[in-house]
Amino acid sequence: MSRVWNFSAGPAVLPLPVLEQIREELTDWQGAGMGVMEMSHRGKAFTGIIEAAEADLRSLLGVPGNYRVLFLQGGATQQFAQIPLNLLGTGGDGSADYIVTGSWSKKAFGEAARFGRVRCAASTEADRFTRLPTAAEYAFDPAAAYVHLCTNETIHGVEFPAEVTMATPAPLVADMSSHLLSRPFDVSRFGLIYGGAQKNVGPAGLTLVIVRDDLLGKAAAHIPSVMDYAVMAANGSMLNTPPTFAIYAAGLVFKWLQAQGGLAGIAGVNAQKAALLYACIDGSGGFYRNNIAADCRSRMNVPFTLSDPALDAAFLADSQAAGLIGLKGHKSFGGMRASIYNALPLDGVRVLVDFMNDFAKRHG
Known part of the structure; x- marks a missing residue:
């Protein structure tokens, strides 16, 4: 059968060469006698897959050495809770600023409010999310632990420029689910970047988090260990079984991007x-x-x-x-x-x- 032109917002179209390689390797990955879905995540073969995927992602994005790359699960929606639990301090008594420019940043703001003190530093909801805030509309708390924004809103179609600048000393935390890997940008401008894979990265089931070292170790005391960035970083994203097949597929997408x-x-x-x-x-x-x-x-x-x-x-x-x-x-x-x-x-x-x-x- 012929393939359709797929304009879905996600799970979305994957590169055809990647799908063809997955098909070729599905039952026998590079002579291993088994597919990636069947491998031990702690075996030599998969260790090589995840290490290569991280190295290629770092190369594509120019990730500095003082950032950890985490291959997680739960989607960007889980990060709406995981971020405040990790960044509002061990007592959970810090505060954060949120910029609301569409449905996803609004959801992130609402979820974070369940776990700590958050403020809306700017919103364009009154204009039905048809624009970004102007510089004069931002009202930042100088003591905020972080400033959260969604750099591309899939529903309303609003995108921040590649070089995001904010008049705040707080680290920027960005939901980049729907345009990560679509253009170059400076990772060092952000304290934490996250995104679900099912747009430009790979199949649904994988969530990427790129977090600066100085933001680790700030998690609330009651946070589950599997949601603690520091714990996951110390365990190479493998405190528990990671989404192995999605990581493998994402690694192939990274190589396809290099070829483009x-x-x-x-x-x-x-x-x-x-x-x-x-x-x-x-x-x-x-x-x-x-x-x-x-x-x-x-x-x-x-x-x-x-x-x-x-x-x-x-x-x-x-x-x-x-x-x-x-x-x-x-x-x-x-x-x-x-x-x-x-x-x-x-x-x-x-x-x-x-x-x-x-x-x-x-x-x-």
Whole structure:
């Protein structure tokens, strides 16, 4: 069967060469006589897999030596709780600032409030999350243990620039689930970076955390050991059995990215894809609309609406018939959303744009 053009927000499309290598090695990894799913996580073979994956990730991102790379489970949603439990101090009596620019940062803020004192340092909810805060809108607590932000909101399609700067001495903690590995950025600007794998990294089930050494050892006394970053770092992410197959697959994605010219190379392709799709929306004479401020539009997640919502069902049915899937918008937003992650080829966006132009001609 032929493969579809997959615009799902996640779990998302994976690079075809990676899937083909997984298929080839599924029952016999490099002559081991068994697949990665069957290996002991403490055996020599898997130790080599996880060490290579970490080394390649560090190389791609330029991770400094004073940061730990953790391969965890539980998704970014678990991190909403794990972060305050780890960073608000051993007594849990510290405070943190949260920047709310969409559904995911709002959820992170609400979850953190269950575990300690948190403040909303800025929010664009009054503008329906169609923009980023201006510099004048930030109100930071100089004593905050950290400042949390989501650098790309998958639902609303708002993205921070690559070089995030905040007028605060607190370490920045960033949810990068939906655009990690999509462009170069300076890891040293952040105290902690985290993200679920199922967008640009690999299969669902793996969560990446990159944390600076000085933020370890601050966990609340009552935190479960499996959620303590310092404990997981000391055990090489293997206090318990890690998501071995997802780590293996992510390692293959890292090598695929290196073959694309690293993050600079893939960023160039991503820019082309986003420009092509936004040009189609903006040039449709109002048939399609994206209401996000132009200077903070996401290059990964492009939400849009049709001028007549009565056409939504026809758009989705016709697009699926054309081999374009995953275009229905999030239930809280409505309309459509095209997620154009790293592994979605430029040709896929061309096919989508051709379909959108044709649909507009037929129904406009």
